[in-house]
Structure formats: C-alpha cells, structure tokens
Amino acid sequence: xxxxxxxxxxxxxxxxxxxxxxxxxxxxxxxxxxxxxxxxxxxxxxxxxxxxxxxxxxxxxxxxxxxxxxxxxxxxxxxxxxxxxxxxxxxxxxxxxxxxxxxxxxxxxxxxxxxxxxxxxxxxxxxxxxxxxxxxxxxxxxxxxxxxxxxxxxxxxxxxxxxxxxxxxxxxxxxxxxxxxxxxxxxxxxxxxxxxxxxxxxxxxxxxxxxxxxxxxxxxxxxxxxxxxxxxxxxxxxxxxxxxxxxxxxxxxxxxxxxxxxxxxxxxxxxxxxxxxxxxxxxxxxxxxxxxxxxxxxxxxxxxxxxxxxxxxxxxxxxxxxxxxxxxxxxxxxxxxxxxxxxxxxxxxxxxxxxxxxxxxxxxxxxxxxxxxxxxxxxxxxxxxxxxxxxxxxxxxxxxxxxxxxxxxxxxxxxxxxxxxxxxxxxxxxxxxxxxxxxxxxxxxxxxxxxxxxxxxxxxxxxxxxxxxxxxxxxxxxx
Numbered sequence: 001x002x003x004x005x006x007x008x009x010x011x012x013x014x015x016x017x018x019x020x021x022x023x024x025x026x027x028x029x030x031x032x033x034x035x036x037x038x039x040x041x042x043x044x045x046x047x048x049x050x051x052x053x054x055x056x057x058x059x060x061x062x063x064x065x066x067x068x069x070x071x072x073x074x075x076x077x078x079x080x081x082x083x084x085x086x087x088x089x090x091x092x093x094x095x096x097x098x099x100x101x102x103x104x105x106x107x108x109x110x111x112x113x114x115x116x117x118x119x120x121x122x123x124x125x126x127x128x129x130x131x132x133x134x135x136x137x138x139x140x141x142x143x144x145x146x147x148x149x150x151x152x153x154x155x156x157x158x159x160x161x162x163x164x165x166x167x168x169x170x171x172x173x174x175x176x177x178x179x180x181x182x183x184x185x186x187x188x189x190x191x192x193x194x195x196x197x198x199x200x201x202x203x204x205x206x207x208x209x210x211x212x213x214x215x216x217x218x219x220x221x222x223x224x225x226x227x228x229x230x231x232x233x234x235x236x237x238x239x240x241x242x243x244x245x246x247x248x249x250x251x252x253x254x255x256x257x258x259x260x261x262x263x264x265x266x267x268x269x270x271x272x273x274x275x276x277x278x279x280x281x282x283x284x285x286x287x288x289x290x291x292x293x294x295x296x297x298x299x300x301x302x303x304x305x306x307x308x309x310x311x312x313x314x315x316x317x318x319x320x321x322x323x324x325x326x327x328x329x330x331x332x333x334x335x336x337x338x339x340x341x342x343x344x345x346x347x348x349x350x351x352x353x354x355x356x357x358x359x360x361x362x363x364x365x366x367x368x369x370x371x372x373x374x375x376x377x378x379x380x381x382x383x384x385x386x387x388x389x390x391x392x393x394x395x396x397x398x399x400x401x402x403x404x405x406x407x408x409x410x411x412x413x414x415x416x417x418x419x420x421x422x423x424x425x426x427x428x429x430x431x432x433x434x435x436x437x438x439x440x441x442x443x444x445x446x447x448x449x450x451x452x453x454x455x456x457x458x459x460x461x462x463x464x465x466x467x468x469x470x471x472x473x474x475x476x477x478x479x
Contacts, residue, residue: 139234143230170199
C-alpha cells in the first residue's frame with residue numbers, strides 16, 4: 001500500500017500496526033517481567049525449546065483465563081479515579097490561560113490549569129495513609145494485586161474515548177460558535193489513520209456538576225502523569241513488603257520521576273504552545289499515550305526494582321544524579337532562554353544574541369543554546385530521562401525456590417523465602433528497563449521531524465535560511 005503525502009508513521013498500515021501492537025506490548029512487558037519467575041521469564045531464554053505451557057506456568061496469567069484480564073471492580077475504581085481528577089480540577093483554584101489562536105476563527109480557547117494542586121490533593125492523603133499503615137497501605141497493595149486489571153481498564157478507556165471522539169468530530173460545522181475545529185493532520189479521509197491522529201483539534205464536553213472539560217488537556221496532564229507517580233509509590237511499598245528495606249536505586253528513580261511529573265504539572269500552562277495542544281487532534285495516539293503508555297511503561301523501572309533491588313552506593317547515586325542534573329539544566333536553560341527572547345527581547349541575557357528576522361515578523365534565535373541545535377531542548381529532555389533506566393544496571397533476574405541449589409549464593413531474599421539472582425538472565429532484562437529511553441529518543445526524533453515540516457510550511461524560505469544558520473537538529477556534531 002502506498003503512503004499518501006502528509007502521512008506520518010507509514011500512514012494507515014503503520015498506525016494500524018501501532019494501535020494493535022502497543023497495547024499488546026504493555027501486556028507482554030507485564031507478563032514476561034514478573035515477580036513469579038523472573039525478568040524475563042526463564043522460558044524466553046530458551047527459545048529453541050520454549051512451549052506455551054512452560055511459558056504460561058512462568059507468568060502471572062489469570063486463573064480464569066482471558067476473563068481475568070479485566071474486572072468490574074478495578075474498572076469502577078479507575079473510573080472513580082478519573083472522576084476524582086475532574087472534580088478536583090473543577091473545585092480547586094486554577095490559573096486561566098489563553099491558548100494559541102485557532103486557525104479558522106483566529107480566536108484562542110481559554111484553559112483552566114491546576115494539575116499540580118490536583119495531584120497534591122490526592123498525594124497528601126496517601127502520605128498520611130502510608131504513615132499510619134506503612135507499606136501495607138491499602139491503595140499500594142490494591143495497585144499491586146490488580147495491576148493487570150487496572151492496565152486493561154485504561155487501555156479500554158483509551159479505545160472508548162478515541163472512538164467516540166472520532167464519531168463526534170463529524171458533527172463539527174464550519175464557523176460554529178463553540179470554536180470547534182478539525183486538526184489538519186487528522187482529516188485525510190482514511191478512517192484508521194484519522195482515528196489514530198484525531199480529527200477534532202480540541203474536543204470539549206460539558207458535564208453535569210463539572211462544567212466544561214477540555215478532554216485533551218485533562219488527559220495530557222492529570223490521570224496519566226499522576227497515575228505514573230502512584231504506580232511508582234506502589235512499587236516502592238512492594239519492595240519493602242518483599243525485602244524488608246528500600247534500596248537507594250528505587251528511591252532515586254521514584255524521586256526523579258516524581259520531580260519530572262510534579263515539575264511538569266507545575267509548569268502546566270506551558271502546554272498551550274506544544275504541538276500536542278496547538279496542532280494535533282485528539283485520537284488514539286494521544287489518548288492511549290497519555291493514560292496507558294505513559295504510566296505503565298514509564299513505571300517499569302520501579303516495577304523491576306521492587307523485585308530485584310539494586311544497590312548503587314553513594315558513587316553510583318551521584319553519577320546518575322549528575323546525568324539527570326545535566327539533562328535538566330540543558331532542558332530548562334534552553335527553554336528559559338527561548339521564552340525570555342520571545343517575551344523580553346531586551347533582557348540582558350538575550351539582547352545581544354544573533355537571530356533571523358522572518359517575513360512573518362517573528363524572530364528565530366541563531367545564537368546561545370539555539371545556535372547549537374534547532375532542538376537542543378530535546379537532547380536535554382532525553383538526557384534527564386536516561387537516569388530513569390540507569391539504576392537498573394545490567395538488568396535481568398531469575399526467581400528461585402528457597403531450597404534450590406543456587407539459593408545459598410543469593411544475596412537477595414524475599415519475605416516468602418524465595419531468592420532472586422541474576423544468573424543466566426543477567427543482561428536480558430535491559431530490553432524491559434531501558435525500553436523507555438529508546439522509545440523516548442524515537443519519539444523526540446519523530447517530533448523534531450514534524451516540527452521541521454510545520455516550520456517549513458510556516459516560514460518558507462526563511463526556514464531554509466535558518467537551517468543553514470543552525471544545521472544540527474538535536475545534538476551538535478552528531479544529529
């Protein structure tokens with residue numbers, strides 16, 4: 001099948017493949033990296049002799065088969081969690097911000113942002129509960145016992161939301177008073193591709209008691225990111241229940257990921273200028289990414305460390321901390337410099353920086369951080385995410401019975417008497433714990449390409465001049 005001009009991700013075939021395989025990949029990661037047999041399951045280390053029966057015995061497959069993938073109870077709790085987030089969004093104080101001007105009407109939408117306080121309002125009771133109940137706090141144990149069913153509920157919700165929004169998008173009429181518009185990238189006429197990309201740019205609904213809700217902004221900054229934080233904390237508690245202590249590696253990962261989440265939510269108003277809000281429609285790509293892919297893939301490192309604690313020591317902790325700090329500095333400093341240049345061009349820190357004056361009247365920085373690469377901030381963003389994976393080391397483990405021959409040499413013993421060793425699995429778990437870093441790099445590379453296409457259309461010849469002035473895309477001298 002040929003790919004039409006303007007398609008991304010190899011068009012309809014590529015998007016169909018992703019929509020089918022990515023949810024299955026999340027299930028695969030859960031089943032084959034587990035607390036029953038190992039990470040990966042030992043059968044995967046012997047592919048020549050592997051059998052379905054052997055593999056099934058080594059994974060936490062539900063006793064009642066496919067029916068056990070979901071439960072009404074877990075689904076109800078997930079829906080209650082989403083309702084709580086919407087309720088807190090409505091009743092807590094919020095900062096109101098105008099978005100970018102819409103393409104057709106030339107008018108901006110108004111956004112109401114309070115994701116940071118919404119998360120704190122949920123986190124504080126959990127801190128109090130953990131103080132009283134310890135690692136056995138019911139929320140943490142419930143997440144651990146029902147992880148599979150919670151994952152399924154979020155995947156099904158992603159499908160339900162994206163399908164309903166796709167159908168609803170056909171009710172948009174030109175010049176409507178609700179400022180509803182279609183996203184250019186999601187209106188190719190191909191059902192699968194448009195459903196994946198999203199036809200409606202900024203879908204909003206009005207709910208009883210909750211008022212108007214911008215679905216895209218709500219999903220982007222609340223349930224998924226906050227859920228990622230809660231999953232991490234549940235796995236920290238699980239490590240303590242299994243081993244009787246908390247390792248420095250899981251503390252570091254949980255801490256930097258919590259910072260990543262909370263800092264992003266604190267700076268929530270900045271999302272109005274992001275491609276996800278300003279350009280992309282809300283389809284399965286963003287919906288699944290926000291509420292399933294982000295929390296359940298990004299928490300893989302803590303899920304791994306909960307079963308196999310890694311001890312970094314002060315030297316290891318400092319080293320991964322430095323990598324995180326350097327990435328954070330590049331990301332924040334570059335974005336701050338760009339924002340200052342846009343909003344306060346006479347500020348002493350940017351007044352002497354070279355720039356390219358465009359025919360549109362805007363100016364493109366060609367000096368400072370932005371003279372190094374056109375998206376140097378992407379490099380910083382990726383570099384600060386790599387330490388999420390580094391504490392897992394040369395990952396991989398096998399879980400053995402207490403009376404096994406290798407048990408006497410084990411240094412990690414669980415409360416139920418079983419022991420965890422790396423053994424033959426050493427190194428084979430890297431595909432699980434480092435998948436996030438690889439995926440995030442691919443995401444940023446793809447996003448940079450899309451940004452380049454959009455800027456080329458927007459600035460025309462001026463963009464070609466800019467690319468000559470700043471030839472490197474993300475990392476100077478490399479790419």
